[in-house]
Every structure is written in C-alpha cells, then in structure tokens.
Amino acid sequence: MFKHLKQLTSLVAMIAVVFAFTTEAMAKKSKTLKNTQKKGFVRCGVSQGLPGFSNADASGNWTGIDVDVCRAVAAAVLGDANKVKFTPLSAKERFTALTSGEIDILSRNTTWTLSRDADIGLTFVGVNFYDGQGFMVRKSSGITSTSQFKDGISACTNIGTTTELNMRDFFNSKGIKYEPVAFEKADEVVAAYDAGRCDTYTTDKSGLAAQRTKMKNPNEHIVLPETISKEPLGPVVRQGDAVWEDIVRWSLNTMIEAEEYGITSANADSMKTSDNPAIKRLVGAEGEMGAAFGLDNEWNLRIIKQVGNYGESYKRNIADTGILPDRGPNQLWTKGGILYVPPAR
C-alpha cells in the first residue's frame, strides 16, 4: 500500500514538473498576442482627434499615420487591417490606459523621452514622425519670429504633455515672463486661442499645422519658423512583453523599409518574384521572418498590401490633406531625411 503511495506521489510530482515547464515555455510566447488573437481585434489608443495622425470621420472611420501603425499590427497578427478597436484618449489618460491594460498599443503622437521610457512601465518601439515644438500666432499681430515675444505673453497649451515643460525651458532661457494657460483637451486649447484668450498657441508643429485647419479662419494664423525642441513621436507598448513589443516595432519598420525598396500596396504581390533578396524577405517570399513572433511568413506582405508603405500612409494622411505637404525630416535617409530603420533579415 505504502509502496504504491510513493509511486503515486512521484508520478504526481513528475506531472507537476512537466506541466510547470510547458506553461513556462508557453509563457514565452506573447501573452498580448495570444489575447489579441483570441479577441479578434487589436486594442489601440489614439488621440481625440488630430487630423493627419488619428482622426475619426462622421461615420466613425479612423484615419491617420498613427492609426495606420495599429492597422499594420492588425494586418500582421489578425490578417485584417480593419480589426482594430480604437480608444480615443486625452494626453492625461493615455499612459494609464496602456499600463492598466485597457489598450495594447498607444499610437497617439506621443513623444519618446527618457523618463517616459524608463519610469512608468512603458516601452517606446520606434518613431513614426519626427516633430518639434513650435508656436502659432495671429498673422495680424505682426510677429514673425519668437524673438519678438515680450514679457506678459500668454500661451495656450495642453496639460500633461512635454509641450508644457519645453515651453517653460524656452521662455526661461529667453528670460521672458509668460502666462501658461493649460487645458485638458486639444479642442479647448484651440477654442481658447481662437477666441483671443492667448497670444500664442504652442504644441508640436505637426499638431499646429493640423489644428490650424480647425480654426474659424485658418489663413489668419501662422506657425513661426523656430523649433524649440525635439519631439520624436512614436507608438508605445507596455513593458514586459518583449514579443509584442517586437511585433509592433517591426510592423512600423516594415512600412518604412517597404518604401525604401519601392514596395507599395499596389505592387506588393508582384514583388514576390523580385531578384532582390531584401525585397523578397519583405513580402514573405524568402526566409522565415514571422517565426520569431509566432506569426506566419506573410505577415509583412499583408501590412504592405492592406495599409501601404510609410510614404503612401504619409501622402494619404498628411500631404494630401494639406497639413504638411513637405515631408521635411520624415523623408527616407536615402532622400535626405532621417527615416532609417534596421534591416529586416
């Protein structure tokens, strides 16, 4: 009897050990990926409406280059770029929404900084727009440069953004006394500035260009030439899921590299027979590029076919809408810009 008991115990112990190992091995596969595939949609945090970046039309369709990052991930992991649930977030809510697990990607014109990356349980995966903070003023004020700012100027901006901190650095370094008026929502900032509550409106230059289109009379306002800060904007994920982090990073990289090699949504399929192995890898015709993520081999082809490359996304969302026709630094490194991504191999 006792002999049997001993055998039974060792059997149970063995099963337990094996079980523990298998669960450990399974845990290495991304938990977020598993959850996303189970749910059938990617949970993506976006802005409350910033034309060109993330903006919903009257029927609730989201467009913008930030939106396209989430669509790319959906195309890669679910096979359909439309399987995204967008959650509009204020600047104040965005990080909490991500760390608390309400969303899985935050793609909301968010500046990559050391403290955000290191302190608060977030990981930035890359840059999809190189921006810098600028100022907008009324044309009639006659101001054409920030050097004409004087003591007593009032500046409207958003709370909880790097903008608030840069603004202070800027005015302090110039020795100008200013009145900061900080609102929670971007629309409130625009309304306050438009009504004359503030002399200047400061945020990322792309944001200024986009919000200008919302003013009562856009032509009455100009964006000053000076850029007072570096604002690399990019998608963010929660810390602790390295595979998910890689999937989002390489979804973005795929879009940028596809542009570099001239692969577009229109010609992606025909590129499978290209002579260039780098191109073939990008459309899933060579190598095992999806295995490391637990994805099939055509994940990147789907991104390019359904969402397009970075250049297409930029043209569709930012250039053609008249927000920033000139790509500036957001041009490929081969064409004089600073978009440079590691090779997919």
Next chain:
Amino acid sequence: MNNKIKKLIPQILTILFVILIFGFFTINAQVNMDNRGIDFGFGFLKQEASFDMQFTLLDYDGQDSYAWAYVVALLNTLLVSFLGIIFCTILGVIIGVARLSQNFLIRNSAAWYVEFFRNIPLLLQIFFWYYAALRALPLPETAEPWFGVTYMTIKGYYIPSMIWENLNVFLSCLIAAIVSIIFIRIYARKLQEREGKQLPVFYISIGLLIILPLLSFLIGGVKLDFELPVLKQLAQTSFIFEGGIALPPELIALVVALSLYTSTFVAECVRAGIQGISKGQKEAAASVGLNPNQILKLVIMPQALRIIIPPTTNQYLNLTKNSSLAAAIAYPDLVLVFAGTALMQTGKAIEIVGITMLTYLTISLSIAALMNWYNKRIEIKEK
C-alpha cells in the same frame, strides 16, 4: 457570557472580511504594478516639478518640487472654495429672504432664480460662463474701464494693487480696534445684566473701526498708494495690462458658476429655516415688547440658524468638491495641476490619486468639523 460571544462573533467576522477585502486590493495592486514594472513610492514628491502654473498665491517656479506644486495647487483650490462659500452665503441669504418677501415681484424673481440655476448641471454653467460669457468680453486694447480704474477683458479682470507704507502700524491699529470692541461688548452685557442699561454697542464699534485706522493714517505715518493697470503693447494686435492685480478669467468663471449654483441651495436652506419657526414665537416676542430688530436678532435667527446650519454645511462641502470641475476650464486647481500634470509627468497614478482623494477628504471633514462646532454652540442647551 454565551450571549456576549454570540454578539461578538458577527462583528469580528465583519472586521476580518473588511481587512481581507482591503488586503486583497492592496496585494492585487502590488502584484499588477510589479508585473508592469511600475514602482510604488512617494520619492517623486521631492523631484523638480519643471512645469509652470498660470495663477498662484505663493511664489512658485518650475524649479520647485512636486510637493510644493501640490501645496500651491491646493491653495488655489482653497481660494476658489473660500470665495465660493462667501459669495454663495451672501447671495443665498438674500435670495432666501427674498423668497419670503411680501412683494410679488421680489418673491417670484427669487423663485425663478432658484429654479433656474438649481436645475442646470454645474459643469454646463461653468462652460457657459467661461466659453460664452467671458469669451464675449473685449480684448484688452478695446476694454472700457469699470469704475475708472479696473478693466474686464477676455484675458482677465485687472484691478489696482495696493502699495502700503508702514502696513504694520495700520494692522496694529485695526487689531487694537477689534480687541477693544470685544471688551466693550463684554462690558455692555455685564452692564445690562447688573443695571439693565443698554449701551449703543453697534455705533461704538463702527466708530472705533473707523477712527483708529484713520488715526494711523494721520499720525502713524501710514500711506496707501495704488498701482494702476496700464495697457502694454506686446505686438501689433496683442495687448495686455501691466501692473496691479490680474484675476484670470478661469478663476472668475469658476467662482461665479459655483456661487450662483450653490446659492440656490443655500437660499432654500435659509427659507426652510425661517419658515420652520412658528408664528407664535414672533407674536410672543412682540407681546413682551421687543422691537422688530430685536425679534429677528434675539428670537427668530437663533432658532432659525439651528435649522439652517446642518443642511448648509452640506452645501459648503458640495461646493468644495465641485471646485474640482476647475480642471475643465484650465484653472490650476489641485485636480488639474496635481492629479493632471504631475500625474502625467511622473506616471505615479496610484500615489497621486490617493493623495488627492485624501486631501479632499481632509478638506471636507475639516469644514464639517468647523460647522459642527458652530452648530453645537448655537443648539439648544439641555440641562
């Protein structure tokens, strides 16, 4: 003995249950924060805040710590609550008394006022005052002066500031006046109790309050100058006023909305208090020979206050808590600055929301304690 234990067991179980629930939430929060790589701690309070605030009562600069930003933001919240409580009390008493007026027009306008402001959501009223009413104000360069020296503009209300010379002499005179008034009142009461004589305490007090500070100007070398706001051009079409004190439109909109809204509730408390006193009291007081003033002061009000104070306390608490709606219109109160900007910059959500909740709890309990003390003082002393 057995009975005692029977009674004790459910209580112990309840306490254990509560502890378990709290323990569960604490551990749950800890585990999840660990999983997500978030540290818990209050060390951030010592870090440099590095953001500026639009309006502060004490000196504040971005180089100061988050802890100081918290104090400064808290003062802004207290300022709004304090101003709101003062104005809603004054307005509330006037409207409440007006609702009982014999005059048809006064009585009905007061009723309309109450029904109108009480039944529109407060946030909407704040938006109305800030986005509609104050946005319709002129720009500084086109503003006409009010009372000759103050300017109401879209960028704020500019009033002259006072520049004192020998302010301490003036203040000591004021304190001396107040102290002597207290002594005279005590003396007057004793005189009445002993000899039945009445002193004109009210007129003596007013006289002292005017004469002593006036003397400080004439003899004490006290001087008061005013610094007037002056229009200054920043650019071709942008102007501001310099000098004097600038009250931001956000503060004005918030105080106006909070006062108007809460005053309707205070008015109803006042009306209820006065109507709660039976007619017989008034008639009895008149029959022993008291004049109408004395009836109100000695008979009606002391009793009415007992009915008015407790519900009014609730309204004060509501107003204080409602002041957190400031965040909607960029007034730098505790919620906007601390639970907004500071939370964003540090990412310490649990700590900051916890501190903010505790702070509001403390403010509310302090107001309640103060009003309870006052209520105790005026309630019927039963022997």
